[in-house]
Amino acid sequence: MVKLSIPQGTRDFGPDVVRKRNYIFATIRQSFERFGFQPLETPAMENTSTLLGKYGEEGDKLIFKIINNGPNILGQAQMAKDSRELGLLLCEKSLKYDLTIPFARYVVMNHGKLQLPFRRYQMQPVWRGDKPQRGRYREFYQCDADVVGSNSLLNEIELLQIYDTVFNNLGLGNYRMKINNRKVLTGLAELVGRPDLMLDITIAIDKLDKIGDNGVREELAQRGLAAKEIDLVMEFISLQGSNESKLERLSQLFTNSPTGLKGVEELRFIIGSGLTAFSSLPEIDLTLARGLNYYTGMIVEVKAPAHVNMGSIGGGGRYDDLTGLFGLPGISGVGISFGVDRIYDVLEELQLFPETAQQGSQVIFFHPGAGKLAEVFGYVTRLRQRGINTEIYPDDIKQDKQFKYAEKRGIPYIGYVEDSAPGKISFRNMIVKQRYSLSPEELDTFEF
Numbered sequence: 001m002v003k004l005s006i007p008q009g010t011r012d013f014g015p016d017v018v019r020k021r022n023y024i025f026a027t028i029r030q031s032f033e034r035f036g037f038q039p040l041e042t043p044a045m046e047n048t049s050t051l052l053g054k055y056g057e058e059g060d061k062l063i064f065k066i067i068n069n070g071p072n073i074l075g076q077a078q079m080a081k082d083s084r085e086l087g088l089l090l091c092e093k094s095l096k097y098d099l100t101i102p103f104a105r106y107v108v109m110n111h112g113k114l115q116l117p118f119r120r121y122q123m124q125p126v127w128r129g130d131k132p133q134r135g136r137y138r139e140f141y142q143c144d145a146d147v148v149g150s151n152s153l154l155n156e157i158e159l160l161q162i163y164d165t166v167f168n169n170l171g172l173g174n175y176r177m178k179i180n181n182r183k184v185l186t187g188l189a190e191l192v193g194r195p196d197l198m199l200d201i202t203i204a205i206d207k208l209d210k211i212g213d214n215g216v217r218e219e220l221a222q223r224g225l226a227a228k229e230i231d232l233v234m235e236f237i238s239l240q241g242s243n244e245s246k247l248e249r250l251s252q253l254f255t256n257s258p259t260g261l262k263g264v265e266e267l268r269f270i271i272g273s274g275l276t277a278f279s280s281l282p283e284i285d286l287t288l289a290r291g292l293n294y295y296t297g298m299i300v301e302v303k304a305p306a307h308v309n310m311g312s313i314g315g316g317g318r319y320d321d322l323t324g325l326f327g328l329p330g331i332s333g334v335g336i337s338f339g340v341d342r343i344y345d346v347l348e349e350l351q352l353f354p355e356t357a358q359q360g361s362q363v364i365f366f367h368p369g370a371g372k373l374a375e376v377f378g379y380v381t382r383l384r385q386r387g388i389n390t391e392i393y394p395d396d397i398k399q400d401k402q403f404k405y406a407e408k409r410g411i412p413y414i415g416y417v418e419d420s421a422p423g424k425i426s427f428r429n430m431i432v433k434q435r436y437s438l439s440p441e442e443l444d445t446f447e448f
Contacts, residue, residue: 009130009138016358017344021141023357024170024340024347025123028143031165032121035158037145040120042102048094054101054294054325056203062128064138065091095127099144100294100322100335107148107333108326116149116331123340135310135342144316146335148323156270156298156318159336163302163314164278166338171352175313176303177278178285181267182295182317184250187260188236191253192229200224205237206289209311237287243271246284266298296320300336304346313342361409362448363427365392366402366416376417379425379443388448406430413448 006012013021051063067090096102099122107114123143130136145162147155160177167175185205189198200223204216211219213234220230236253239246247268254260271282282300290299297318304310316336323331347353363383368376376392383390391411393402399416406414407430414428425443427436438446 007138009132011137011139015360019360020347020353020357021340021344023353024343025141025143027169028166028338028340029121029123031162031169032143032145034165035119035145035162037119037121040103040106040122041124042096042099042106042122044095044125045093046096046102046105048091050105050326051094051097051101055097056199058203059097062130063097064095064127064129066093066095067091068093097128098126099124099142099337100146100319103144103146103148103335104322104333105326107331108323108328111323111328111331114149117147117155118149119145119147121145135345137341141340143338143340144335146333148331148333151320151332153266153269153298154275155334156266157273157275159316159334160270160278160282160300161276163300163336164280167302168279170343170347171350172305172343172346173279174305175280176306177280177282177300178288178303179267179270179282179298179300180285180288181263181298183259183263183266183297184286185263185289187250187254187257187263188233190257190260191236192225192232194225194229197224201233202289205233205287208237208287239286243267243281243284246286263297270298290315290317294319294322294325297334304342305350308346308349310342310346313339313346315339358410359389359412361389361391361411363388363390363413363415364406364409364411365390366399366414367393367396368417369396372417376415379415379440382440382443383448386444 045066048063048065052060055063103120103122107118121144123141125139125141127139130138132138145159147159160179163175163177167173182202185202186195186198189195189201192201194201201220204219204223207219208216217230217234220233221227225233239249241249247264250264251261254264267284271284285301288299288301290301295317297320299317300315301312302314304313314337316334318332318334320332321329322333323329365376365380367373380390380392393405403414410430412429412431414430416426417424418426421437423439425438425440427438427446428434429436436446
């Protein structure tokens with residue numbers, strides 16, 4: 001007999017889990033809509049050429065490629081000039097790594113039809129060939145909101161406010177929001193005297209949480225920085241103090257870096273404009289790098305409450321020319337993403353899911369036997385027409401077995417009819433252990 005399993009890094013979701021996940025999706029979707037974002041969906045697959053080279057060297061390794069089928073694969077492979085071309089010939093399609101690059105591709109393909117600025121949200125699964133572990137899966141959902149066609153920093157502020165709104169609505173008011181700016185990291189590379197290694201420095205810094213100070217030092221050395229240059233990088237990212245003190249210190253350091261000063265100016269506006277109030281003020285974190293190549297301005301990462309052992313539960317940033325990768329330069333964008341799977345794990349650990357998030361059927365009617373089946377099914381239909389989730393046990397079996405079924409399902413109300421009370425419907429509230437006897441007319445107004 002074949003032992004059944006599912007691919008590593010993927011999961012089945014039973015009804016209870018799906019209901020809780022839908023609660024998270026609904027909370028996020030409500031905020032996206034409230035802030036004026038429009039829904040969008042893109043295919044699970046993209047052309048491999050669309051994805052490669054957009055996520056940096058680390059990201060490219062994690063793209064799930066789909067091997068072509070057909071009789072001419074070997075013949076095509078022999079035509080390849082190098083390993084990259086071979087990969088594209090053998091695997092013309094790949095599962096999407098995130099929602100941002102497919103969105104950029106959509107914008108380019110539909111540019112003439114879109115009203116800019118275009119505010120869109122997407123809630124779909126993505127796939128990465130990562131090593132599975134707690135909070136990290138190979139198939140997982142992202143919920144993204146992006147604005148393209150606007151350079152205004154008001155977009156950054158509103159996106160951060162969406163984070164604040166969603167996490168407070170989910171009961172995670174003690175979340176931690178970290179922000180930085182890629183222009184500040186460019187200023188760091190110029191300060192060190194190695195603007196040519198800006199991306200290398202960024203990639204190394206981005207691993208600080210995983211490999212620690214010594215690991216970052218080793219990686220910077222491997223990427224070509226000298227010992228004094230490494231010391232400058234480590235001194236820079238270890239700057240402490242309030243947001244204002246960090247901004248003041250950066251202004252002093254970047255006297256010869258217009259790009260760095262521009263990053264400081266943007267950060268100051270985002271957190272100090274007074275346009276909105278956050279329950280948790282974003283904290284400037286100079287170690288925040290987000291290794292994706294396309295970020296050019298503000299970058300943000302959201303962490304779970306400090307006492308929860310979990311990585312980031314959201315992140316994003318500004319990308320000034322993402323569509324330029326596909327031949328349409330000059331369209332600026334900024335976006336954020338929610339990590340639904342990690343958010344679920346955090347809410348579960350902290351027991352923050354409300355009871356309503358787990359509720360399915362509100363009422364179940366016992367099967368009354370063939371003689372009264374039409375009568376009871378009429379009551380079921382009336383409750384459904386009122387918008388009350390109602391079911392009827394499908395088999396004519398002993399009521400004690402039907403009762404155990406309802407009890408295990410956690411259905412709040414049991415309905416049944418009795419020969420001793422014709423024209424009446426009996427209900428039992430399983431939560432407060434109370435009984436009711438209603439007429440068919442009262443059934444239309446009773447609050448379940």
